[in-house]
Amino acid sequence: MDWTALGLSLQLAGWTVIALLPVAVFGGRFLAYRSFGAKGLIETLVMLPLVLPPTVLGYYLLVAFGRNSPLGAFWQEMFGQPLAFSFPGLVLASIIFNLPFAIQPAQRGFEAVPIAVREAAQCCGMSPLRSLWQVELPLAWPGLMTAMVLAFAHTLGEFGIVLMVGGSIPGRTRTIAIAIYDRVQAFDNSAAATMSAVLVAISLVTIAATYWLSARVGRRLG
């Protein structure tokens, strides 16, 4: 059992969720409430990581993070180390490939807030920010919760992109999914089995917890 890899995976998933929460709130809300010309295009782009083979997305991310790209060069300049094959690079890649998992459910969550209820909030004297905090977030919460759980679970399980962008550097970019592959390659089946079982257990618990919480909210609001 590679505890370092598990810790790294949990850290990666944690940072991804923290970074994606505001993106999901404001991006999902924007797409839910506004209609504009390029909306279809943006929705398509957001969904793209869902259908692209992980190796394709991983390849493009690797190119974008490389020393010869503007982003890679900027990162090297700012922090004195390359973005590719680093933990921050993994977090950035993880944010990008999780966009559909975060924005879609959040958008559905905000769409479920009736327009009359939002207008009522305004007519009660609430500023847009107060309305977001007191009315929209509590009502869109099941969608946001789903978004965050999906992003968390999906980060734990992502293999192709992580391998392309991060390589498999122990303690830095070797996540549990990669460690499992690594163990299988080394014919260490018992370690692979343990780690797989741990991953299944974590995923089950997170998803069960979300369902339970959503059902509780659903019952309350009837």
Next chain:
Amino acid sequence: MALEVTLQAAGPIPLDLAFRVEPGQLLALVGHSGAGKTTVLRTVAGLWRPENGRVAVAGSIWLDSASGVNLPPHRRRVGVVFQDFALFPHLTAAQNVASAMLHMPKAERRAEAERMLGLANLHGLADRLPAQLSGGQQQRVALARALARCPDVLLLDEPFSAVDRATRERLHAEIIGLRAHLAMPVILVTHDVNEAQLLADRLVVIEKGRMVAEGVTGRVMSDPVALRALGLREAGATIAARIVAHEADGLTRLETSAGPLLLPRLDGVPGTWVRVRIMAHEVILARQAPQGLSALNILPGTVIEVKPGDGPGAFVQLRLGRDTILARVTRRSAQALGLAPGVDCFAILKSMAVACDQVGAGTDPADPDP
């Protein structure tokens, strides 16, 4: 403190209207669905912006497209009761009401919200979620929330359409009771002419976004142009009456300024003042007091005006005591009876022609300030 509204827009519904509501006055915007009534209300609330418009309340300007002023809804002191109430489903009744009290110190909101719920006959329901309340109770919470902001204007968007008839009649009576305490202009949007006539001081009739009539309720309801827009069968007038007694055979005896009136059993103790809506097409006119007639109500009156319509009908406006009613008869009858201004005649009204929802709470017409 009056509300002044003018607006013009080309779409989605072409709009062109202007009106004014005095403080304490209830103005009903009536018209068929799709006529643009709700859009007018949304313009006042700031939820919709017309191409050209001006909304001014109590000297402060909420919207003036000429000078580019357009305050967002949360900066306009409006209270709105939405059609489906739009209560916050995750907040209790008290929290819903308190959420509109942002102008008050946080510590005082809860007590004030409970006081307002008490005024709305919702004692003991403060901690219920909207889903645990009946339609009528939700409507009262919505009204309490709208008033919680101490609004400069109260807007009611079809507020009685989502509740059953019995609840609606009770809520009508409550609104009339509440009227005495409301110092702000009130706009009621409704497609129900009966409701508008029983509740409103003034009417604005809208047809396809255009204002076809505006004025005191009684006058608009006898205006042929307004009636063409509302439907001729909606023509009618309200008269003030006082309940005298409930009789053993199921009728209620009332007293009007022109004489007694018998109607099917009404709620209310003797002495209660009501407004009775008499539909124009239900009134029969006679030059002599008829004999051997099944109709129980025969009231003497004088013709004020005869307005022939485009078709076979004519509207006859009659003075009955201190009230004015409207009768819709054929032009042929009007001619045969020699109906003309100043002619005395009798108005005949079947008791059974007045449904209980055509009777609303009223006030003593002799009392100038109820």
